Amino acid sequence: MSTSNHPDQAWFVSYAAGSLTPSFNLLLQAHLAVCSQCRCGLKKADEIGAQFMFGGEEAPMDNFEMPNPQLGVNQNESIEWGKDEVTDLSQFFDHYIGTHLDGLQWMNAGKGLQLCKLSDSDDDKMLMLRAAPGTVLPKHRHNGSELTLVLKGAYFCEDALFKVGDIEDADDTTLHQPVVTNDSECICVAAVDGPLRFSGLLQRVAQPFLGI
Amino acid sequence: MQQSGEPEIDQESSLLLAIGNNQSQQAYVELFELMAPKIKSFLMGRGSSVDESENVTQDAMLSVWRKADLFDPNKASARTWVYAIVRNRLIDVQRKTSRVDRGNKKYRxxxxxxxxxxxxxxxxxxxxxxxxxxxxxxxxxxxxxxxxxxxxxxxxxxxxxxxxxxxxxxxxxxxxxxxxxxxxx
Structure with missing residues (x-):
């Protein structure tokens, strides 16, 4: 398990390659908005991507049309590493999810823990987790990758503290048990591409009902 | 005009600057000829159909035209900047389409x-x-x-x-x- 609070650079290679599912893209976009180090990592991945694209073959274009000059040239910047730093992720829901935190429907998932599924397919799930101060989450592994972005509060996992804007990068080699700090509730959003594997019998029994 | 001390500007960056600063149609034509066939081939290599690759390339080049004033050669090369525009178009397109067909790749x-x-x-x-x-x-x-x-x-x-x-x-x-x-x- 990585104890870094940033995703592995391999994620930015995949992001730059356009090979991620929507939930992973969203999480990384939100982290990129607050992390200059990772914006730099993405730019490097784009530089290599450009080598692949412009070092490849050519395919003749069927058409050419001159853009209408009336279209203007001042669109919003869409390149992550060209954007200014964002210091507040509280707009995450409005901006990325299209709904406010209060509009989500939470399920109880254990003592002090609530869960909301934002998207759910076999290889791309997005989960919101809301945990009361001091909550100890069930110990679990993954059948795949998991990226967890902290939106509010903080939690410990192993020796690392994950705060607002941090990402925990877990995969099938990771066995972890997040513990929320005592000073505030913790809200996270997680992207996963495979089912979780819980260590506890109770969680394994409840897992099909929670759909995680 | 390039000032002394600044990095040497390559042809594609010069064309992008001409589009961004002056909306030069001639520069756009030249940049399109240099870049669009590469972009289209790259997209076809990822399993997109010829038509889809053509459309995404056209969209990306239109974005290049509309965003060219944001290009800064001190931050990135023209190729890196255009690549980032293409991959964002790719992400947008994939968001709207199923990944099921992506197993059908041209390349092995x-x-x-x-x-x-x-x-x-x-x-x-x-x-x-x-x-x-x-x-x-x-x-x-x-x-x-x-x-x-x-x-x-x-x-x-x-x-x-x-x-x-x-x-x-x-x-x-x-x-x-x-x-x-x-x-x-």
Whole structure:
């Protein structure tokens, strides 16, 4: 398990390659908005991507049309590493999810823990987790990758503290048990591409009902 | 006009600056001829149909026209900047379409040279550079990089394909990427 609070650079290679599912893209976009180090990592991945694209073959274009000059040239910047730093992720829901935190429907998932599924397919799930101060989450592994972005509060996992804007990068080699700090509730959003594997019998029994 | 002390501007960057500063249609025509066929071929290589590749390329080049005033040659090369626009278009398109069909890939990985082996290309220097870079890498590192960038495969898809744990795939991508980056710089 990585104890870094940033995703592995391999994620930015995949992001730059356009090979991620929507939930992973969203999480990384939100982290990129607050992390200059990772914006730099993405730019490097784009530089290599450009080598692949412009070092490849050519395919003749069927058409050419001159853009209408009336279209203007001042669109919003869409390149992550060209954007200014964002210091507040509280707009995450409005901006990325299209709904406010209060509009989500939470399920109880254990003592002090609530869960909301934002998207759910076999290889791309997005989960919101809301945990009361001091909550100890069930110990679990993954059948795949998991990226967890902290939106509010903080939690410990192993020796690392994950705060607002941090990402925990877990995969099938990771066995972890997040513990929320005592000073505030913790809200996270997680992207996963495979089912979780819980260590506890109770969680394994409840897992099909929670759909995680 | 370039000032002394600034990095040397390549042809594509000059064209982008001419579009951004003056909305030069002639510069756009030249940039389109230089870049669009590369973009279209790259997209076709990832399994997109000819029509879809043509459409995404047209959209990306339109974005280049509309955003050219945001291009800053001190921050990135023209190729890196345009690549980022293309991959954002790709992400937008994939968000709207199923990934089911993405298994139908034109490319099957054998070596890093597979996708640059055909003729009909007028930018031999870029091809030769990429070929040299990939040859410098051990196969175990070039393989997942080509699978990522050229075939658009996720970590999980790569792990399943070559039968390795996810963590190993990520390590190989990271190490190969770092070596490529060192060589490029």
């Amino acid at each position: 990985y054998q070596s890093g040279n597979d996708f640059i082996s055909n003729g009909g290309v007028n930018d031999a220097s870029a091809q030769a550079q990429l070929q040299r870079l990939l040859q410098e890498l051990p196969d175990e590192q070039s393989q997942p990089l080509v699978m990522s960038y050229v075939q658009g495969m996720s970590h999980k898809e790569i792990a399943n394909k070559i039968g390795l744990p996810l963590g190993t795939v990520k390590s190989r991508i990271r190490m190969g990427f770092q070596r490529l980056q060192e060589m490029v710089n």
